[in-house]
Amino acid sequence: MIRKKRTRLPTGQARSAAQSLAFAPFAFWAAIAMRDQGLLDALERAGAEGLSEQALGEASGLSTYAVSVLTDFALDIGLIERNGERLALAALGSVLLNDELTRVNMDFTRDFAYHGMARLPEALAEERPAGLAHFGPWATLYEGLSELKDPAASSWFRFDQFFSERAFEALVPRIFERHPTHVVDVGANTGNLASRVLRHDREVQVTLVDLPDVLALAQQRLSDEGLADRIRLHPAQLLDPALELPAGADAMVMSQLLACFSEPEIVSILKRAVSAMGPETRLYIIELFPDVQIHDAARYSLNAISLYFTAMATGNSRFYRRDQLLPLLDQAGLKLESEHEQIGQGHSLLVCRRQD
Template sequence: MNGKPMHFADIERSAIEAQYEAQRIAFAPVVFQCVRVAKKRGLLDALAGAGEAGLDAPALASAGELSCYAVGVLMETALSAGVVSRSEGRWVLSKVGHFVATDPLFRINADFVQDVCYLGLADLEASLVEEKPLGLKALGEWKTIYEGLSTLPEPAKTSWFNFDHYYSDSAFPAILPRVFASSPRTIMDIGANTGKFSRLCLLRDPEVRQTLLDLPIQLAVARGTLAEAEVLDRATLHAIDLLDESAPFPAGQDVIWMSQFLCCFSEAKILSILKRARAALSEGGRVLVLDTFWDRQSHETAAYCLINTSPYFTALASGNSKMYESQAFIDSAREAGLRLADIRDGIGLSHSLLSFVAA
């Protein structure tokens, strides 16, 4: 296993230090909003440009088109979070602040939390009890978020797709040689989303044929993606409600591909999907599952981000899914009649590829 066990709590702390950490949790939403606004209003960019000399409150007020009072509120909270320091009345960006101001990973995650998750998470407790995404009503009237992805209100729509693609796009180029290692003639993309992966496959091999499975509203987007790339003639768009366990998958597939997909379902539904995938495999075919497992990460930063994405799945996405440990998929695959052939870690930002064959 490439990833190492995560030990978030294995830290020696005094009682005073532990109490401080507890209060950081209590005020975390406040800190998030203040730092987010400071970044959005350009205060952190201004400090990044000022370097070690820093800026005083009037200069920051001018940069952010805010009052000195507003700057004080934002900067003092940023100070408490270690985002800035203060020297002789001037504010200076810290190393943490540098990542907040410049790291695209922070921007992607923070926009996702603010625009997609923040309001809906108020209904987390009720969602956990009922195992339904009761916070989704903050965005729209759907049973799951997947039914409304292409019609999400802005800025939630942009932030959702930026979040999804930022993680998946980093893995696709590295993974294509493994997808084509067995020279497949047929590939099925389950949960095809916008069709970006299918487009890559069809462009890579002019002989391959692709089947895309998803809800009709998502396939409409994928159709446009493939048509623009002039590869639609080798694609079959198969509309399906994947929650319907009686709906079979088209048979004769050399490769069945699922990327950041199974985590969108409960373990019972994962088993159903894998059983139907097993039935759709051609002789010698493979099921390839690309996903982000928090237990297979080399760094706690990645594991932290993944673990704390799970409440989004509960409150807004489906009500009963999460970011799983890898063994959950492996066990479900075994029960579905599939055997784990290979695991590859360290793909893209935080992905692992599970390769299964018929048992």
Template sequence: MPVKRKPDQSIIEALNKAQRIAFGPVLFQAVRSALATGLLSHISEAQDTEDEAARACGLTAYAVGVLVDVLIAGDVLTKAADGKLALTKTGQCLLLDEMTRVNFNFTADVCYRGMDHLTEALTEGKPAGLKELGDWETIYPAISQLPHPARESWFAFDHYYSDRYFVMLAEELRDRLNPQTLFDVGGNTGKFAAACLKAMPQTRVTLIDLPQQCATACSNSILAPFADRFSAAEVDWLKPDCFPSVGHKADVIWMSQFLDCFSPEEAVSILQRCKPLLSERGRFAVLECLVDGQKFPAAGFSLAAVSLYFTTMANGNSRFYRRNDLLSVFKNAGLDVEYCRDNVGVSHTLYILKPTAAK
């Protein structure tokens, strides 16, 4: 991603931005405390003075005072001449915007303590921060076992960026590819499988994932009405010789935010192992977030930041792909892009892939 810098940036502007980075963790924790104590919520509703807000929230005047100072400096609050406090637009986003809340809680509950081990993760190629949540080699087998509130925040983050588009994407697969059989690789809790089963009454869906995720999906009540057309197959893709045991081939192999959980070499291996599972007319449908494929700077920044979650907390060697890097994965796996659609939902790109024709 090219570095963007204003050529006319003054030293004062540069110093201001540098101090925001230097004290960024302090501001983050101040916002976290203001949310946890109800201070931001109260100010949003009442626009009280500091003393009034302190009494309403059960805090001392000192506690409110130090929070207010840093939140004003951080453009979260304003104070009028009469001492009345109010939320800025940024403060309103932190309190009321669902995307901001999901991102904030994911950072606070899943990533924050682990990020202290980022340098170790970068130098060793392992998720060195994961030990702050539990004793696992990678986060994936442990998702359903994560401690509170990390588990809830992880699923809220995952679902926010996936679930809201599942119905639309299931209908798009139906209209574009009309599969009779579909494999949902990395299907997690089975929500996309359920969307496909509902949108395509003739389609059989097999969810392929780790044993823990398959067990979670099979116990998910949303799949119960489709028991005659739903199945699950266990696999550990990190074992190079491991293949899922399935009794038929797939017209569509679906992967949603799945390849970003693996290094490029691992992703190529997985795609190559999946290719023999395609039917004669089979296609891959891959949904990914591209760090350099975003319309809005906030989206690109968010994806770049979350890549460090993969580094420190998840597996130590994956990331959200840059476009050309993902295209290289497809090419190295022997796949051609048949269709591509950017700007799916908040930040996704959809690829339809077919095996490269033999020469």
């Protein structure tokens, strides 16, 4: 008989962290309840003095039982603190309540990612977004974007756009340093960047490239803003290697786009960009590299979000590390002209031209 070798389990911190992991979804939903059912808000208003469980019940409309079972665990998570008979808001609870980035990330998880992440093991094994089936029968999330229903739709778009909006503030002035008259935005989504570019310069034309249904959302939005007379739409399935990108641009932008594709797909898309570029065209790539983040929390978030790309977006894409993405530019025939770190919300901007 083969005897199993006895291993000595580490104790203390590791075991404690292991329990946090084992019950991570419990902690998540308890935090959501504390936030969305008004307990954190009531505690913030009460200040350092705090509230009794009974007063918290009156403020939130929950029974004494519900308050006690929820707040006992909220104390363990560190959302709140106990001062004798009273409960008060802790720093973590305050961040959950007031920090916009945290709110956007939690809403994305609550309304969208949570419903598919349980199928991560299957997605990893089969390299397909198995968790997406909760929302629809699409091969990739992007094919279903325009059909997503609320609250999943609004939380997803808010999450996607929260990050890029900050990067666009830095990107737009940089693009206009070269006085472009025609900008092509590949992966234009609902037209956020196009709107900024068109409002920045009254002469510039923008071509938006995206899936047809997504472009319809962009067209509606830009019409509502009175900007549609300077746009062209280029409906495109970028996964089709025969699909050409629009030529004649002074500036081409790919913001948070390449993370939606596998490495071979990225090379294929970038090669088609090179074919559409003239010698003076600049390609502005915006990506989030987990390995160049200053804050541990940013790296943690990006590596977590990469697993959503696996389980729910495409099954084969991710936030690439810088050392994974840069060689792909070279393979596609691009020369990196300049690189700017930490624009927007931890984004990198890569300014590229053709290798001539």
